Amino acid sequence: MFNLILFGPPGSGKGTQSERIVEKFGLIHLSTGNLLRQEIADKTPLGLEAKNFMDKGQLVPDEVVIGMIDSCLEKHAHAKGFLFDGFPRTVAQAEALDKLLSLKKTSICKVLALEVDEEELTKRLVKRGETSGRSDDTNEEVIRKRFAVYRNETEPVADHYKQQGKFEAIKGVGSIDEIFNALSSCIDTEMAAHPDLPGGKATTTQA
Ligand code: B4P
Numbered sequence: 001m002f003n004l005i006l007f008g009p010p011g012s013g014k015g016t017q018s019e020r021i022v023e024k025f026g027l028i029h030l031s032t033g034n035l036l037r038q039e040i041a042d043k044t045p046l047g048l049e050a051k052n053f054m055d056k057g058q059l060v061p062d063e064v065v066i067g068m069i070d071s072c073l074e075k076h077a078h079a080k081g082f083l084f085d086g087f088p089r090t091v092a093q094a095e096a097l098d099k100l101l102s103l104k105k106t107s108i109c110k111v112l113a114l115e116v117d118e119e120e121l122t123k124r125l126v127k128r129g130e131t132s133g134r135s136d137d138t139n140e141e142v143i144r145k146r147f148a149v150y151r152n153e154t155e156p157v158a159d160h161y162k163q164q165g166k167f168e169a170i171k172g173v174g175s176i177d178e179i180f181n182a183l184s185s186c187i188d189t190e191m192a193a194h195p196d197l198p199g200g201k202a203t204t205t206q207a
Pocket of ligand 1: 008009010011012013014015016017032033034036053054057058059060061065085086087088089093124125127128136146172173174175176179
C-alpha cells in the first residue's frame with residue numbers, strides 16, 4: 001500500500017488539497033474531521049460526544065478517533081493506499097496508526113506538512129466560518145484554542161515522523177493550484193522511489 005499523511009495546522013488546506021490528491025493518485029481519503037462531522041450530522045452517540053470537544057476547539061479523545069480509523073482500514077482492506085487527513089493529531093494516535101498499519105504489513109511512506117502562519121490561518125478560518133456553518137470556525141477564541149492545541153499536542157507528531165525520516169515540509173501559502181503542484185511533485189518522487197508498491201511508478205505509468 002502507498003500511504004500518505006497530509007499534516008498541518010487548522011485551516012492549512014489539508015481538506016482542500018486532499019480532495020485533489022485522492023482524485024489524482026487513486027488513494028482512499030480518510031479525514032477524521034469529516035468522519036466526526038458526519039457522526040454529528042447523523043446525531044450518533046459518538047457524534048454527540050465529539051461535538052462537545054470540537055465546539056471548544058479541543059481534540060476528540062484518542063480512543064474514539066483511533067477506533068474510527070481502525071474500522072475504515074478494515075472496510076478498505078484492498079485499497080491501493082490511504083491519504084490520512086487530520087490524523088494523527090497526537091503522538092498516541094501516531095503510535096497507534098503505525099501499529100495498525102504494521103498489522104496489515106504496510107506503513108506510512110511520507111508525511112507532507114503544509115506550512116502556513118497563524119495570521120493567514122485565522123483569516124481563512126474566519127472566512128470559512130461565514131459560509132460553512134461550522135461552529136468551530138465562527139468564534140476567534142475557539143480558533144486560537146485550536147492553534148494552542150496544535151502547538152502542544154499535534155506538533156510533536158512531526159518529530160515522530162522526522163525521526164523515521166519521512167517528514168517533508170511544503171509551503172502552504174499561494175494559490176491552491178501552486179500548492180497542489182508542489183504536493184503532487186513530492187508524491188510522484190515518492191512513488192518513483194517505491195515502484196514495488198501499488199500506485200508506485202510501475203503501475204501509475206499504465207494508468
Ligand atoms: P479538521 O476537519 O481536520 O479541519 P481543519 O484542521 O479545521 O482544516 P483543514 O486544514 O482541513 O483546512 P481546509 O482545507 O478546510 O478538524 C476539525 C476538528 O475535528 C478539530 O479541531 C478536532 O476537534 C476534530 N478532530 C479532527 N481530527 C481529529 C483527530 N485525529 N483527533 C482528535 N480530534 C480530531 O482549509 C481551510 C480554509 O482555507 C477553507 O475555507 C479553504 O477554502 C481555505 N483555503 C485552503 N487552501 C487555501 C489557499 N491556498 N489559499 C487561501 N485559502 C485557502
